[in-house]
Amino acid sequence: MTVTDSWDMPLRTQLLARALRRSRRPERMETLDEIARSRAWFAPARAPYTWVTGPVPAGVQIGTTSFHARDGHEVGVRTYRPRAAGPGPLPALLWFHGGGWVLGNVRAYDPVCAWIAAHAGVVVLGVDYRLAPEHRAPQAAHDCVDAARWAASGAPAADGSRGADGGSGIRTEGLGLAGDSAGGNLAAVAAHVLRDEGGADVTYTALCYPAVDATMSSASVREHADAPILTRLDMDTFLAHYLGDGADALDAMDPLVSPLHASEFAGLPATLVQTADLDPLRDEGAAYAQVLREHGVTVRHTNYPRAPHGFLSFPGAAHGGRAARAELAAWVADHASGSLQTRPGEVG
Template sequence: MTTSSSWDMPLRTRLVVRAISRERGAISSLAAEEIPRMRAWAAPARPPYSWITGRVRRDVSIGATAFRARDGHSVGVRTYRPRRGGPGPLPVLVWLHGGGWVLGNTRSYDPICTAIAHAAGVLVLSVDYRLAPEFRAPQAALDCVDAVRWVTGSAPALGARPDGIGVAGDSAGANLSAVVTQVVRADGGADLAHQSLIYPAVDATMSQPSVAEHAGGAILTRADMDAFLGHYLGEGPDALERVDPLVSPLYAADLAALPPALVQTADLDPLRDDGAAYARALRDAGVEVELTNYPRVPHGFHSFPGATPVGRAARDELTRWIARHAHRPRVG
């Protein structure tokens, strides 16, 4: 089905979005047994796929490590270290992938994570946090909080600086990034210098105007959002409320003293106004915020920058922001 918003996209964007949607199918009709297969998929790191996703940089070393979460579970981490700049300790960016807390994997983010590591001169650590429906909220958030605390405590072994740590992610990963900054500010255990939130999902009530405006939009629909949240929250007496800040960081009682934030949104995205509302709330609380809304692109456009006229600009803005804040001298 073609939606009105899809006609606002450039032709090459429409064609790629159509191919992605045909390959993936509707999230809202995804059977439970199909979820593991969809989680495992990643675009091959070769043309013609890399023309769309961006190339995986060969001047960045990709490795793997793990840490123990608070319940003893081993959480995998995919590592990206730029080869330039020598062996000295680097600032760290903790990357949290998207996928509605249900889908996604760390390998599929190799293009963007290697681009950040190279351009920003940081060690990128992509966290393989636990996913729903096997693990309901707030397990993903707890894994990600534990990840940034582990980075702080293990910095020398990682070849990392214990200061200059940032968090970033897209969609559900941006939700988790926002939650992490709030939890560690309140409870300690890590010193975060910056956050980058790419089309963040911060309001699980789905009451922002763009949710209705782009309910049938490309890549992400209102029905998809319902399905993802249904898997993530579950049902029963232990299910978190939709306004719980561990699910909807927009509803936190206090947003003061959070790290500087870059918020990037897509104009044809149901989550566009989530990002704008969170940026306003952060700014009202005295937090340094930069908000950029990219025109004529749908949700997820960072994952296919070669198919959009603004993909390169969005990645460049992201890497510049991370570099500027990761390498900023810290006081105290």
């Protein structure tokens, strides 16, 4: 589904884009200290910030837990459980945050993750996967795969007494993977790995303006090289940190970095792909939806006009942000409950 409208951004989006560009320039990601300062920031859950990000729903219990990855490293998880759901295990959605595999943190996604939990009736597990350049590819992907396997095991708490969400646990079936930008990349990569290697039965994925082609060869990368929020220079900087340049660096065509270049797509879970019209990543997201459809995967693709990269995180300042959240929550609710509303191969 493509919504037609003007390509110009609303004034409020332009003002936010300018503020974000001033605070996060590529030259401020040259040292680990500078990167650490950028990673640590998140918008406080109060006005006027919530006018932009949306509020954190009061009816969601937020907690923390962790699991041990394959190398023994303890990976943090931020949990969101809707109180209205009552006792008993709920379906789970793993959320992988954006930030170019370099920036971002789980707490910054409280408005998005809590909103999904409240409106979709699921437990959301925000995975604090390891970031570059300290941890190069495919470490982030490995952490996300391990997180899904942990969730599929029931995600027991460290003391074994309560569920990982601080309530009565999660269901091991109906598992979903989702994320935005680099997080969308990780959700797609994890879905491929889990299909091939097992360890978790993933029912659906939701990819919000995903980065699925590290070759950056699509037309929208050239068309929007100087776009608001995300530029070609940003993408070059992030990928340089994530891939590295040593002998063990992954090639940009490797499916663990570029799921668009995987050799097999059949058998992947039902997938929602949301793209933004004013985004360098627009065309690769659309291409990924198309190749899934061609291989018989249930797909819904929605392109949001007048929207820049990242618009899901600031619905108060971007065209389409609220509609995208509503579509995302509906997709999660439908598929977590096993109620599919699209036919195999359909593009909504």
